[in-house]
């Protein structure tokens with residue numbers, strides 16, 4: 018099969034390509050990525066030059082480029098990871114989120130209709146469901162939980178999901194959607210909680226925990242997510258949504274304390290800072306459908322996955338040093354200056 022993978026130079030798309038190109042030599046993977054601040058070809062060094070992998074630099078909103086690529090490559094399936102993904106950036110400036118996360122999806126699906134496709138897969142998020150209360154551990158997000166997005170980021174992802182389902186119903190486009198909880202693991206950009214805290218703690222810098230650190234996320238090791246997506250793309254039913262989650266609910270404070278303990282750093286590095294506006298309290302997934310229908314199970318427990326992740330950042334300093342030495346410096350100063 019020939020796959021178009023968009024956003025494959027980012028965190029999850031990069032892990033997906035590394036895994037799939039190596040384990041599926043019979044399939045071809047074309048990676049279309051704009052290489053925004055969040056994309057890095059350093060991540061993909063190991064697969065560069067493989068006969069079943071091609072990189073194309075470009076924007077999913079660029080209709081001419083997307084159509085040209087479809088005409089050249091005759092894809093069997095599209096897996097759309099490309100997105101603007103950081104909630105804090107979406108609060109600062111929503112525009113690009115609406116463009117990439119909604120219009121980009123339209124452009125890709127229009128090309129699928131025009132050139133024909135076996136499957137369009139949309140990589141979505143648990144954030145489309147809004148949040149759950151902290152004092153109701155019995156409540157979980159299910160695929161039929163109403164959409165209730167809180168941030169411009171999650172609203173853009175929810176909009177895309179609606180558009181994908183509309184293209185299925187109206188035009189009969191063969192689509193699937195997966196909605197996953199928070200991912201962690203190698204190659205995550207250090208604006209996100211876990212790599213940010215690891216790298217700042219290593220430098221003995223203060224760790225900015227929003228509010229009281231009580232917000233809860235359901236953490237999933239990134240390769241477990243990649244395997245789930247591969248299963249949904251190959252075996253999922255047309256028009257269906259699949260929740261993906263790890264049953265690994267942790268408060269932010271627990272996560273940060275775990276990282277500090279592993280690095281043998283003091284908890285005095287923790288600084289409680291001004292909360293994120295509209296901050297979702299708790300995410301928790303019910304992944305029962307993908308477990309029952311497709312036999313998916315996560316392989317990593319949080320205790321083991323976070324150890325592997327800390328170890329990865331300790332041994333891959335060259336990967337993240339490049340990132341934090343450039344424009345990222347001004348990002349951190351801009352984003353956190355009013356929080357303390």
Ligand code: NAD
Pocket residue numbers: 023024025026027028029030049050051052053054055056057075076077078097098099100101102103117121140141142143174196197198199200201206
């Ligand atoms: P990321 O920010 O690390 O990477 C995004 C990638 O998309 C980058 O390589 C970037 O260059 C590329 N990109 C951005 N705009 C583009 C455009 N217009 N055209 C082409 N490429 C473009 O993101 P991630 O964390 O790997 O997330 C991937 C997908 O998974 C996103 O759709 C996100 O909503 C979803 N998701 C993420 C998580 C998580 O915890 N990170 C959880 C659930 C779902």
Ligand code: DAU
Pocket residue numbers: 102103104105141142143144197198199200208209210211213225226227228230232233234269293300
């Ligand atoms: O749930 C899936 C989503 O997970 C994805 O759709 C998003 O693309 C991804 O960015 C992530 O969103 P979050 O907002 O949950 O992730 P983030 O790493 O930004 O924050 C995780 C939690 O940690 C959240 O409650 C906010 C908090 N936080 C974050 C940062 C960056 C802090 O307390 N301090 C920080 O400096």
